[in-house]
Amino acid sequence: MPLHIETPLIESSSLGRPGLSVWLKLEALQPPGSFKIRGIGHACERHAEAGKRRFVSSSGGNAGLAVAYAGRRLGLPVTVVVPETTSARARALIEAEGAELRVHGAAWHEANALALSLVDGETAFLHPFDDPLLWEGHASLIDEALRQGPGFDAVVLSVGGGGLLSGVVEGRRRNGLETCPVFAVETEGAASLARSVEAGRRVTLETISTVATSLAAREVCEQAFALTQSHDIRPVLVGDREALRACERFLDDHRILVEPACGAALAAVSDGAADLSAFRSVLVVVCGGAVATIDTIRAASAALDEAA
Numbered sequence: 001m002p003l004h005i006e007t008p009l010i011e012s013s014s015l016g017r018p019g020l021s022v023w024l025k026l027e028a029l030q031p032p033g034s035f036k037i038r039g040i041g042h043a044c045e046r047h048a049e050a051g052k053r054r055f056v057s058s059s060g061g062n063a064g065l066a067v068a069y070a071g072r073r074l075g076l077p078v079t080v081v082v083p084e085t086t087s088a089r090a091r092a093l094i095e096a097e098g099a100e101l102r103v104h105g106a107a108w109h110e111a112n113a114l115a116l117s118l119v120d121g122e123t124a125f126l127h128p129f130d131d132p133l134l135w136e137g138h139a140s141l142i143d144e145a146l147r148q149g150p151g152f153d154a155v156v157l158s159v160g161g162g163g164l165l166s167g168v169v170e171g172r173r174r175n176g177l178e179t180c181p182v183f184a185v186e187t188e189g190a191a192s193l194a195r196s197v198e199a200g201r202r203v204t205l206e207t208i209s210t211v212a213t214s215l216a217a218r219e220v221c222e223q224a225f226a227l228t229q230s231h232d233i234r235p236v237l238v239g240d241r242e243a244l245r246a247c248e249r250f251l252d253d254h255r256i257l258v259e260p261a262c263g264a265a266l267a268a269v270s271d272g273a274a275d276l277s278a279f280r281s282v283l284v285v286v287c288g289g290a291v292a293t294i295d296t297i298r299a300a301s302a303a304l305d306e307a308a
């Protein structure tokens with residue numbers, strides 16, 4: 001039994017339009033709140049089989065939450081090291097899964113250094129996106145969607161560090177869908193993939209500024225960039241405001257709350273930033289996210305309105 005669940009695939013009448021069916025893969029319904037449990041659950045199971053006795057993560061977001069959940073399910077202890085900037089909600093969610101939460105450092109790289117120092121022969125470190133085991137696990141999302149639905153001629157998803165993208169491309173490959181394009185959506189303040197594709201090489205952003213905290217990777221993993229050089233991957237940018245609005249609309253239309261990181265992919269479809277005019281049936285990965293609440297989403301919208 002894998003640690004993730006088979007999520008529903010539903011057609012969205014609010015995002016669809018004449019000539020275009022929009023299918024939602026509802027990863028927001030995974031028990032830890034996002035698609036991350038697919039890859040992390042798969043990796044944790046492989047590590048446990050290989051004799052690892054504990055797991056370590058330095059993610060204060062959905063990856064850390066997925067590791068905590070996987071450890072609880074497998075009966076293995078988990079330590080999540082997060083920086084002081086991690087929200088009270090994220091800390092509480094990780095602790096509620098029974099993981100040991102250690103708060104260390106003002107910035108993520110300090111927490112990450114401590115997490116890495118805890119790794120030994122019996123301890124596996126789970127990276128949030130840069131790990132072939134994760135990509136292999138994420139790919140199950142495409143296997144499932146193809147079993148459940150009518151088939152797709154394009155995929156829309158969000159990109160942070162590029163683990164989801166790498167997994168979806170792997171899923172396409174192993175299902176013989178090589179030519180199906182992937183719209184890779186980022187917010188403007190976290191455009192590490194789009195900037196890299198523009199430059200023709202992997203770029204590290206100086207700064208990140210976005211409400212979509214789960215997309216805040218200063219650089220994408222090498223694999224994600226390499227895939228853009230050999231596959232039909234189309235970078236798309238949306239604004240923070242559009243991502244936030246898409247979250248509110250999705251809550252109204254589908255009664256599910258997602259993070260702005262996921263709102264970005266939804267906004268790319270609803271606001272037309274992804275040019276879907278050539279396609280008839282599009283799969284949107286509703287990647288989810290457990291860290292936002294409707295109050296934080298509305299507060300972020302209000303703050304943007306005030307700044308404008």
Ligand SMILES: *Cc1c(COP(=O)(O)O)cnc(C)c1O
Nearest residue numbers: 062160161162163164261288289
């Ligand atoms: C991690 C995450 C992403 C981005 O995934 P990457 O594999 O880092 O590209 C997008 N949305 C949510 C909700 C996430 O948790």
